[in-house]
Amino acid sequence: MTFKKSAAILTSALLSTSVYANEPQQVAQVKGTQITGISVSHDGEIFISAPNWRDGVKFAVAEVNTETNEVTPYPDNKYNRCVADSLVKDDCFLAVQSVIAHNKKLYVLDTRNPKFKTVEDAPRVFVINLQTNHVESVLTLSKEAYHADSYINDLRIDDKTQRIYMTDSNHPGLVVYNLKTNDSYRVLNEHKTTTAEVETLDIAGTPFENVIHTDGIALDRVNDTLYFHTLSGYSLYAINTKDINNTSSQKTADAVWEVAQTGAPDGMIYADNGNLFLANLEKRTIDYLTPAQELRTLVSGEKVNWADTFSIYNNDLYYTNSKIQDAGADVSQMHFEIFKVALPQ
Template sequence: MSLLRRLLTVSIFTLLFTANGHSADTGPTQAEKVSAIQGVQTTGITVTDAGRIFTNAPNWRDGVPFAVAEVDRDTGEYLPYPNSAMNRCVADSTARDDCFLAVQSVVAHDNKLYVLDTRNPKFQGVVDAPRIFVFDLDSNKLERVLLLSNAGYHPDSYINDLRIDRAAGRIYMTDSNHPGLVVYELAQGENGDKGKSYRVLDDHKSTRAEQDYLTIDGKRWNNTVHSDGIALDLKDKVLYFHALTGYTLYAIDTRYLEDSGDAAAHVRRVARTSAPDGMILDQQGNLYFADLENHKILYRDPAGETHVLVEGDRVRWADTFSIHDGMLYYTNSRIHEVTGPIDDMEFGIYRVPLPGL
């Protein structure tokens, strides 16, 4: 069996119980392993309305076999999406317009898959315009490529995550290396790249990291990560965002995210929280985020109370979240554990029931 085949082949796991019928996890609910892959550090996760599972592997080291993959629900294989050709630029970090270079996030929305390419391989700087590849999930064909304009990014940007606001005709993104939010205005038509992008809260206190380390398992993880997690409340038209190395949740009404507006005057501090990575809102208004330092996933309910959803050994840097059919899916990217080669490390996708289900 080739190395690539070994890396792409996984087993689908079922929930394990102890003799008394309880999970080995110590949290208030149980985490089920959906799939796992060895030697490939995956960060993003998105589940479509039809139940298709997509993940991504960032271009952080040599030998990454794919940028985007779909997890086959029958065999458990991680299959390069939409094909191997679209993923070929990752191996040699060659910047080409017809393939992924350094993908950091995948988001399914309205039967389309949005693939965010930082164009910043191995954090060595942006080599060409960061972009969003948009695929039609019925045909699995590339539909559009949305390029950020010069006003949307800096040479050291690492565009991290995105949320789609169809009502406003926008995509909102975070920049975790050069603090700020990025807004992409979608074109009215469906052909070509006719939108524009710009930055708001650029190097603002609300998008900057609050410190340059986290403490996990008694050890310092030294890094400065700015605006990272992002969540969109479509009902109340509010965008939430959070630095990774920080403890403050911020929000802004989306009407203030104008190119010529004064967004800084309308940012509000929502709460003191744990240090998280990604974030997501459910339809009941619960905001989910990790407590990276304590191996937990928390949620903040609409009344402002914070609860533990799951904790324990199956929460190992809960990176990104997706919601499907009453379940919260998440990836364990194990970022704090990586100190060298990752060939023998397993990176999994897990899921837990939403509260009240």
């Protein structure tokens, strides 16, 4: 999120208001540090990230012990030492927005844009080996892949194409990093599908006037389909991964289709059974689009308060409540929860 002042399109007849019976269970909570990202590894390790949106952020990336509710900077204090004072150094995190655990590695997306002032140096992805807990590589974006006002927000790793797909929520567009060549580039730059559709959201009665462009992203690895969505908007788009290239911007744009009209989301994730989960920030729900293109509600209510990021582990959906609409300059007395809820069968 940024703080700044078809296949067939679903019709209203296809929308469903059915609610899944399971209640979310609180896994942990963090006091005084606003968290956005979450990812659960194949071994059940829970990693979270805290954005550099205000002074004195205690960590950028941490591992959560759910038994003790302890939060430990990860992979160590050294890599987390720069965030509190926004020190621009190559060997530590500056402004992390999200984390993804994938194939025994943790991918840490550093926007390098602390407090949304400007991109201090190239945005990058730190790759941490989860077996050794050491940073094994740093994937740095080329100058062609970002703008001075970019806020590279979320990412998905595609093993088939050996690429990483990322959203830019402050300067509309998608970013692609080629793991085979270490090249990176933008697609759909300032395109209507990556640009915010509205200027204001109503978060359960609270106006939210920050315009946020491409944010949510999800990858269907079976059908090689990448889904993306602006946060300030209601249109869910998709593109086949084979059609994402940097040789023809028009061909890439022509390959995009609108999938559905949904709520304005932040968190998004695609499940193995074909359900696409996405938040509805205004209604404080977590919804999912079924393979039959029915939009259903998984959970709603007070335990959903700006559902920011999703992760799936052991048939549960994990999510963070970042409470962006309620968080001001001082969050020292606020609690930010991690919940899990059983997936629908």
